Amino acid sequence: MSGTTTAAALRRRAAGAGANRWVVLVVLCTSLLLVAVDATVLHVAVPAVTEDLGPSAIELLWIVDVYPLVCAALLILFGTLGDRVGRRRILLLGYALFGVASALAALADSGQVLILARALLGVGGAMIMPATLSILRQVFPDRRERAVAIGIWSAVAAVGAAVGPLLGGFLLEHFWWGSVFLVNIPLMLVSLPVGRLLLPESRGGCDGPWDVVGALMAAAGLFGVVLGVKRLGAGDQMDSVLTLAPLVLGAASLVLFVRRQRRRKHPLVDLRMFSRPAFSTSVVCIVLAMLALVGLELIAAQYLQLVLKLSPLETGLRLLPLTIAAMAAGLYGARLLRRFGPRRMVCAGFCLTAFAVVLLTGMGRHDNAPLLLAGFVLLGFGLETTLFGAYESMLAEAPQEQAGGAAAIGETSYQLGAGLGIALLGSVMNAAYAPGLKSVPGVPSSASASAGHSLGEAYEVAGRLGGSAGAALRRAARDSFVHGLHVTLLVSAGLLLLGAVMALRLPRIMQCEAGVVEVPAPREVGRAQPRDRLLNR
Numbered sequence: 171m172s173g174t175t176t177a178a179a180l181r182r183r184a185a186g187a188g189a190n191r192w193v194v195l196v197v198l199c200t201s202l203l204l205v206a207v208d209a210t211v212l213h214v215a216v217p218a219v220t221e222d223l224g225p226s227a228i229e230l231l232w233i234v235d236v237y238p239l240v241c242a243a244l245l246i247l248f249g250t251l252g253d254r255v256g257r258r259r260i261l262l263l264g265y266a267l268f269g270v271a272s273a274l275a276a277l278a279d280s281g282q283v284l285i286l287a288r289a290l291l292g293v294g295g296a297m298i299m300p301a302t303l304s305i306l307r308q309v310f311p312d313r314r315e316r317a318v319a320i321g322i323w324s325a326v327a328a329v330g331a332a333v334g335p336l337l338g339g340f341l342l343e344h345f346w347w348g349s350v351f352l353v354n355i356p357l358m359l360v361s362l363p364v365g366r367l368l369l370p371e372s373r374g375g376c377d378g379p380w381d382v383v384g385a386l387m388a389a390a391g392l393f394g395v396v397l398g399v400k401r402l403g404a405g406d407q408m409d410s411v412l413t414l415a416p417l418v419l420g421a422a423s424l425v426l427f428v429r430r431q432r433r434r435k436h437p438l439v440d441l442r443m444f445s446r447p448a449f450s451t452s453v454v455c456i457v458l459a460m461l462a463l464v465g466l467e468l469i470a471a472q473y474l475q476l477v478l479k480l481s482p483l484e485t486g487l488r489l490l491p492l493t494i495a496a497m498a499a500g501l502y503g504a505r506l507l508r509r510f511g512p513r514r515m516v517c518a519g520f521c522l523t524a525f526a527v528v529l530l531t532g533m534g535r536h537d538n539a540p541l542l543l544a545g546f547v548l549l550g551f552g553l554e555t556t557l558f559g560a561y562e563s564m565l566a567e568a569p570q571e572q573a574g575g576a577a578a579i580g581e582t583s584y585q586l587g588a589g590l591g592i593a594l595l596g597s598v599m600n601a602a603y604a605p606g607l608k609s610v611p612g613v614p615s616s617a618s619a620s621a622g623h624s625l626g627e628a629y630e631v632a633g634r635l636g637g638s639a640g641a642a643l644r645r646a647a648r649d650s651f652v653h654g655l656h657v658t659l660l661v662s663a664g665l666l667l668l669g670a671v672m673a674l675r676l677p678r679i680m681q682c683e684a685g686v687v688e689v690p691a692p693r694e695v696g697r698a699q700p701r702d703r704l705l706n707r
Contacts, residue, residue, distance in 0.1 A: 193368060195319050197365055197368055198305060198369075201265065204298075205268075205298050206326070206329075207330045207337060208291060208295070219284070229282070229285065233281060238292070239397055240293055241292040241585070242393075242396045242582060242585035244292070244389055245578040246385070246579065247296070248297045249300035249301075253373060254380050256371050257371070258370065264298040265298070265362050266362060267293060267294035269354065269358035269362075272351045272352065274287040276348035276355075304372075306323060307568075313566055320562050321558055322500065323500075324554060325497040328500060329497060336486060337353070338350045379436070381431075387424075388427050391421070392582060394418075394419045395417060395421060396589055398413050398416040428441065438575070443568055443576065448512070448564075449563075451673065452560040452564035456557060457583050459520075459553050460557075460583075460590075462527070462666055463588075464591040466659070469596075469599055470546075471489065476651070495550030495554070496553065499554035499558065500554050500558055503559070503562075507559060512673075512678075513677060513678050516560055517670045519552045519555035520666050520667065520669040520670035521552075523666050526545050526552055535649065559676075564579075595662060598661050599655070599657075600654070602653060604623075605650075606650030607650055610646045613642065621643055629644060632644040
């Protein structure tokens, strides 16, 4: 057996000494599944929440948006805090808070209480998400095995996003809306003791004090930027004070945060990681991939329901192949990475996704199930291949002591890309859709202006008009939406090809050499955990 192979085997054996590392992966994936499901499960419960609690329009907006806003804002704070005080400790605290917040949300008797509960769920999610990746980075020191683990981790994330609405719909058919939160509690009650028993503790560099001011600046900056982007995605104008103010203040806070980190001897986030081409390129690739995925999923769902007249359940089933293909890409990703390397894998993923997007421009006023199936399968496989390669390369480039901060940066890029996708592609869609309704024969200009806001509103206006004018407006709105969809798909294809060009900066091959790797020894109850050092020859 070669020296490299022997050292890799020793690292794997030591990393799994306290608990089998694959069992640890199951625990981490379970917590990730809960966070991913909770991000989407409420969407189908909004009508029931509205009927029961009677929130105002502003309260309803915050009920839906406060969870991803708070979660995105606090990822860097808790990711770097875990590097200092212990990633396992932060993860277990996140479990506890998530369970308590779920109970509060399930029993909420007003919109304000539900907003508070959803904000606390966001805090818990921000504690859990970077901790899962950073612990995974530690218990799988061998890059080949870590690639397999990240593939499983990313497949679980894809499952969670798809299962959320389906689980919510099932629970709402049999129970009240609070059950979509209550289901988290027994899982967290199991995860807490199991996680305490099986998960290894790990820390990063502990030199110097933790930068509390910097952490708060990062949180405030990310909150403002993500809030502004979300408002743009909701259709607000760029010059609106409620949109411009959080964007400007958030960007200013982030600029001050970067300047502060550069001056500090012991920064909260080591910005030198961005000087590594593989790390910075991976972050950009994550943003571009999520930008395409979330924006296209939203528009595709509207097309299926409003143009093809499919029910929500039928829409979910039509989009299911996308999720299944993403799962397959995640599970098969480690093999692809070993065979082709990060550069070719991520570049090919972007190109495959761009091809799928161009293929979907064949969507029209009438259903074409085979085309949609092929397009969604290629879209899911291509995007997950891209995300897998980018996440793996990012974690491999980050020093182990900065694993929590690196994971938080990756998750923040994920959230920011999702928000930008809705804002950017939604704006392109609206710009291409509205002009087609300005001069519909027999339709008053005021009605045409209202119909230009969205296809759903156009159908409402057409229903009020009735007769030949209503039918003409409905037909024109449908044709304009399909035209806007085609324009949006082509813009998205251009962004994906830009991502393919960016991916050329990634390493050509998968470097599996490792230096010094810290792994936990077997833990004994009531005793401190020693650390062993293994040197890969």
